[in-house]
Structure formats: structure tokens, C-alpha cells
Amino acid sequence: MKWWLLWCFFVSDMTQNQCSVQANSCSHPCQVNIVSYMEEVNSVLNTGNNNDSINHVKCLEKCLEEQDVEDTKPISVSNLVAVIYKPNLSFTGLKIHANEYEAMPHKPVTNRKVSVQLPEELDAGPNNTIVFCMITWPHTDGTIWGAPSLIYENRLVGLSVGGKNVSGLQKLVNITMNVTTAINETQEPKCVFFNFSTCEYSSQGCLTLWKRGESHITCSCDHLTYFGVLMVTPSLSSKDKEILLYITLIGCSLSLVCLVITVLLFITNRHMRADVSMKVHINLAVALILLNVHFLPSQQVAALSSTGLCLYMALALHYSLLATFSWMALEGVHLYILLVRVFNIYIRRYLLKLSVVGWGIPAVIVSLVVIIDRSTYGHVPLDLSKPQRHHNRV
Known part of the structure; x- marks a missing residue:
């Protein structure tokens, strides 16, 4: 002191x-x-x-x-x-x-x-x-x-x-x-x-x-x-910001639609469901769907005064982003096993172990952040000179 x-x-x-x-x-x-x-x-x-x-x-x-x-x-x-x-x-x-x-x-x-x-x-x-x-x-x-x-x-x-x-x-x-x-x-x-x-x-x-x-x-x-x-450094004009907002919404919406179609095709096709590589791809697609679903309405949620909804959105964004990174890394590991170590490779409950890593590690990281400092997630001022404007923080 x-x-x-x-x-x-x-x-x-x-x-x-x-x-x-x-x-x-x-x-x-x-x-x-x-x-x-x-x-x-x-x-x-x-x-x-x-x-x-x-x-x-x-x-x-x-x-x-x-x-x-x-x-x-x-x-x-x-x-x-x-x-x-x-x-x-x-x-x-x-x-x-x-x-x-x-x-x-x-x-x-x-x-x-x-x-x-x-x-x-x-x-x-x-x-x-x-x-x-x-x-x-x-x-x-x-x-x-x-x-x-x-x-x-x-x-x-x-x-x-x-x-x-x-x-x-x-x-x-x-x-x-x-x-x-x-x-x-x-x-x-x-x-x-x-x-x-x-x-x-x-x-x-x-x-x-x-x-x-x-x-x-x-x-x-x-x-x-x-x-x-x-x-x-020149800042973006309001017109440029509006254009970038529309580009973001259109791009993320198209990505979300295509990812949902991919998952539906996987569910309805029996041969695809039997392929382990396709299952790894689908897990990555699901992680990307979660990321897009929570990212698209994040700006509207940030404008609301609901602390609970903002906390959920921040948690979901952080988790889905970490899950996306995890499954991207697991895609690389899976390709290495398929293309480099081809012979005499058998891993018991292979997909289950991948799922534990891909979905479990992000959950552990987010949980530790919440336990250490819950205030990490929530409203923070985006512009310190205008404290009335708040956005989600992850």
C-alpha cells in the first residue's frame, strides 16, 4: 500500500x-x-x-x-x-x-x-x-x-x-x-x-x-x-464503415448458408457419414457455424443494456473461435497421419479423442478465464473519449 x-x-x-x-x-x-x-x-x-x-x-x-x-x-x-x-x-x-x-x-x-x-x-x-x-x-x-x-x-x-x-x-x-x-x-x-x-x-x-x-x-x-x-492516420468515413458493414454481413451470411448446406448433405448421405475424414471436416464446419451465428448479431447485442446476454455472446464468441482454431489444427494432424504415416497406423477411438481435443480444450480455456476474472467478458468502452458507446469484449 x-x-x-x-x-x-x-x-x-x-x-x-x-x-x-x-x-x-x-x-x-x-x-x-x-x-x-x-x-x-x-x-x-x-x-x-x-x-x-x-x-x-x-x-x-x-x-x-x-x-x-x-x-x-x-x-x-x-x-x-x-x-x-x-x-x-x-x-x-x-x-x-x-x-x-x-x-x-x-x-x-x-x-x-x-x-x-x-x-x-x-x-x-x-x-x-x-x-x-x-x-x-x-x-x-x-x-x-x-x-x-x-x-x-x-x-x-x-x-x-x-x-x-x-x-x-x-x-x-x-x-x-x-x-x-x-x-x-x-x-x-x-x-x-x-x-x-x-x-x-x-x-x-x-x-x-x-x-x-x-x-x-x-x-x-x-x-x-x-x-x-x-x-x-485517416479514419474511415461513415459511408466507408457502412459499406464494410454490408460486406461483412453478406460475406458471413453466405458462409453460414454454405456451411449449413454442407452439414445437411453429410447427414443425408450414408457414404459420407462412414468416412472419418469427412467427420473431421464436419466438426470444423460446425465450429465455423457457431462462430458465424454468434458473430453476426454481436453488434446488435452490444448495443443492448442486457449484461447477461452480452456475457453469453462474449463467451460463445470466444469458445467458437478457439474451437475453430482447434479443429483447423486437427485437420493438419489428420492429413499428416493419412499422407505421411500411412502404414500400420491404428488409433483406438480416434474420432472421440479428436473431439475431446477439438471441443474440450477451448472449453477449458474459457472456463479458466471465467474463474480467474469474470469481468474479462462483458461491456467495455470502445472509445475512451465517449464512454457511452460499448461493445462486447472477448
Whole structure:
């Protein structure tokens, strides 16, 4: 019990430490040369320490907002590209273009990687500083700031307005990234932002505008922070799921009908009943019939609230599946005896022994599982984010 309590305290402390970095005050004075501080941040990025880099990037954003500029100040240090812009007159929107070496407002750049369109709704004035900062990680093990999957080209784009907390915009901010690295068929881009409060990535308030084959990815978001494109495995659409459901139902139904016809032919044919090999085949067919009979209605049973019916369905599915595997293995043993060890082979009560193995071993396994932990069978959440959806577990 003591070890358990110690472990809980350890995990709790680790969780708090992971997300407490943004609460720390910036130890670096913003009055010093901003280029020197960007070089320091760049060196931290090279170390690969997530907590340090998050804290330094957040402080860098603050320092960039506090810089005293008259109009535009582009800055570039290795893996960091930034531009500071201060509107002189009424703000009518701003477009920023950037490549790996520079970022410029209102002006195109060669080999553009990212372009940003800020709406008029920001209402930035002479007292506000608009900051654009693009970070490209020099190396990564596949997780940038704990990302659940790859960040496209290891790049995050940060946007902020000094003196304002921008969120809930009606006219969205558009961040467009050129597709310079091929996106394979198993990946799909998803626009996300890094939440400095929770130290997690989220897609709330962001839309991903992209179709396969397009040369750019556009993220439309209603707030300002650090954005990136997460490469995720695409999930099946509802239409595809419906098509797969019909294919499964039709395929399993045809299999069930053919298996039943096979068993009926065996029962009505006297010569077939006398053949030992045919009896082994029929046992396998019966196991497959049991599997199909219980598999076809399993989804409907899972949707019901009946615990007893769900328990029976899980037990029957597990048993019939194990019986199918057992009789497949016995088919191989039987063929070995027939084709390899042909002469002088006599096994007393041969079919009975096969039946004990084929039907008995699965029963023993299922019984042991029930005795050890009955809760193994029953309702479990299929999607942890939606606990109301349950399915059978075997």
C-alpha cells in the first residue's frame, strides 16, 4: 500500500512538472539584444528538452512583443525566423510570407514555406505589436512537445499581438503551408495548436483545408498561438464503415448458408457419414457455424443494456473461435497421419479423442478465464473519449 501511495505521488508530481513550465516567470530580461536571446533559444531547441524549449519559446514571444520598432523588423537565427510589425495607421489586415531564412509582411519571398493572413478584426493599432515566429526543429525523434504523431516538416508557426489575448475571431486567421514533402496515402494533415496551459495539442477552433494532391495546407483558426500540422492516420468515413458493414454481413451470411448446406448433405448421405475424414471436416464446419451465428448479431447485442446476454455472446464468441482454431489444427494432424504415416497406423477411438481435443480444450480455456476474472467478458468502452458507446469484449 505504501509503494502504491509513493507511486501516485510520483506520477502526480511528474504531471504537475510537465505543465508548470509555462507558469514560471521568464528568467531572461527582454531588454537585452533580441538576436542573442534567439540564439540562446535556438541552442535550447537543439538539446531536445521539451520543458526548457516550451518555457524559452513562451518567453521569446513575450520579448518579441516588447521590442520597440517603428514599422517592421525581420529577424532570423538558424532555426528561428521572426518578424515584428507595428501598424502605423488603422489596421486593415496583414499578410506575412516566410521561408527558412526570412519573413516579410506584404512582400513575397523566394521558396516560400508559410504564408499567414491576419484579418482586420484583430484591430491592432500603433500601441500593439504583431509578432510572427516560425520554428523549425533541427532534429526530432518524432515528438515535438509531446505531439501524438509527426508534426509536418517539424515546423510550428507562432502568432501573437502585444497587449491582446486574441480568441473567438469571426473572421479566421489563415496559416498556409506549402506541401514540399510528399504526404503518403496512410497520412492525413490535421491543423492543431499548442495549448501552453495544458501542454497539449488541440484542434479546437481550427479547420483543416486540404484535399489530397493539393500543393498547400491551410489552417483556419479563430485565435492566435503556435500552430502546426499534425500527420495523423485517416479514419474511415461513415459511408466507408457502412459499406464494410454490408460486406461483412453478406460475406458471413453466405458462409453460414454454405456451411449449413454442407452439414445437411453429410447427414443425408450414408457414404459420407462412414468416412472419418469427412467427420473431421464436419466438426470444423460446425465450429465455423457457431462462430458465424454468434458473430453476426454481436453488434446488435452490444448495443443492448442486457449484461447477461452480452456475457453469453462474449463467451460463445470466444469458445467458437478457439474451437475453430482447434479443429483447423486437427485437420493438419489428420492429413499428416493419412499422407505421411500411412502404414500400420491404428488409433483406438480416434474420432472421440479428436473431439475431446477439438471441443474440450477451448472449453477449458474459457472456463479458466471465467474463474480467474469474470469481468474479462462483458461491456467495455470502445472509445475512451465517449464512454457511452460499448461493445462486447472477448
